[in-house]
Amino acid sequence: MSDFDAQILESQKQVAETQARISELTGRIEAAGAKLKTGADISIDIENATLEDVHRHTELMNANIAELIMGLDDVTAGFSKDFDEMRSKTGWESFVGIFSDAKSEAMRQERLRAATIDDKLQDLIAKSDTIVKLLEGQLAVLNDHKGKVEANLTATLTEREVTVGELESVRSAIQALDPKIIELENKISVEQDAAARTKLESELAELNKQHNAMVQDEQVKLAKSQTLERYIEKGKTWVDSLQNQAATQMVLINKLQTDTKQRVVLYDALTKSLKTAQQQDVAHRINEIGVKTDQEAQAAMAGIGAATNTRMAEMLEKHEDQMVFARKVLEEKAKADERFARRFAAIVEKHDKNLYGG
Template sequence: MATLQNFDAEIAKTKQVVQDMRTKIEQSGTVLDTLAKTDQKIGDANFDLENARIEDVLKQQKVMEGNIADLIIGLEDATNVFGAEFESMKNYTGWESFVGIFSDQSKQRMRTDRVRNMSLAGNLQELLAKSDTIVGILKAQKQILDQRYKTSEASLSQVIERRKATMSNLETVQKRIEELNPMLLDIENKIAASTSQKERTQLEGERSKLATEYNEKQAKEQELLAESQTLERYTSMFQTFVDSLNNQIAAQSTLINKLTIDTEQRIVLYKALEDSLKTAAQQDVAHK
């Protein structure tokens, strides 16, 4: 659990995790944007690399949220300690009460000195500053996530449409192959039945053209089939990526709201502390 002594180190660690996430998110987003362009060739070569990168983002997301949660708990614990110390300022210690038996003025002065010498104000200011730093990290990250989510969601939609277009082209090619099969069989039968050399030559020329088209369509079918399968894999992977961005945005919003409420409570505590210090100072002047 983070303490005031190691808060700076924990915050620095969190900043590094966030920066690493930003880099990977930007890289994955760029790949997705590229896939959305229909003129870009795709393949499976980088799929595993990209999938691993997205898995890293998901893991780092959990690490970052854990670090932030740890910092928030640390802030809460420190605030509770200060709150307890602040409450103790309102009461007299045993020794002060004992002195009060003999001199109420001395009792008041001792309490005033104790309140004035406590370092709660400085510590509370430090807590507020660290809370603001964490909120700053979260807001900056949320802004980047919001932007990337919008572009990635749009790109993912384009990738889905690209796969639909590929599937449509594949169906068209497969339909043509189905048409060519009986046409080739028919022309083969005509060649076999023909007794005219001229007719046979003409039929063989037609068969050659049909066979060439058939081979081209078969090659195209394999190409489109591979592209469709690859797009399907990438679509599933990047759907996970876009969902993770959305989940991160929701998590950032929750943490920001939590810290905002906590900060408001600390400000109330700080103002109450300031009022107590002013009262103590006024009492000190009055006693003198």
């Protein structure tokens, strides 16, 4: 197994661990929401729903995947070198050419036929697709959990709005009762008749009883409102975190998908360049031996020339469309690279400066 394949397996492991942490945290928030409906205390559940563990695993996962993407870029950059080496003769082919140009060229042609650049490109695209699927799976998980928490938040926000309304009503009732209590207390203080005084004190006791019940209800509703507020803030923080994580996944996916387009364009351009060089070599050899062949061979060469010219004309006609498409892909890649570099500046710097192990 190559280092790159091992790194992909490590990324898959980290994605699974991160998803487990995400599910655990969402589960705690949902459990707290269920307890909240029964009136149970959820303070401990909310405090246990920490984001630190999730963020730690998410950062490790994204750093590993970003390293994979940088590695794919390095492999892509090596394609040009591979094609240059294919175009040129090897040292042994050049040595053989001292004694026989034909044998040297035959060796080069055989090497070109056996070249594995296409296999390397397909392997690179396959690895890109594997990482994209990994990221798309993670993005789906993030969006799923974001939907769950948002649904809980919507219900909780409605419940808190009702609770705050009830709290304000209780407070208004308490404020309305205060003047009545003060008025009775004043009447009692000046009342001389024992019977009347007793009646007033009974009324005051009843009002105080109502007042105390309202104050107790106010405290209960205030505590509930505060609990709901903490739950809502925790939920909002988690939704924001999921949204940010999703944004990161989309940046990574966009870069990989754009890079894959660019690799296909690059491969196509390099392949055509290589074929053009081969056609030129063949044309020169045909021209050199043309004067020594008979009329039938000359006619065959003329046919080859006509076919080549026709093909060249078709290529020239398609050239504009190809250039427009290639330029568009390169523009998309530049934008994707810029977004990637902004979000993963530290990883890019470490890669570019070879600061591994520091």
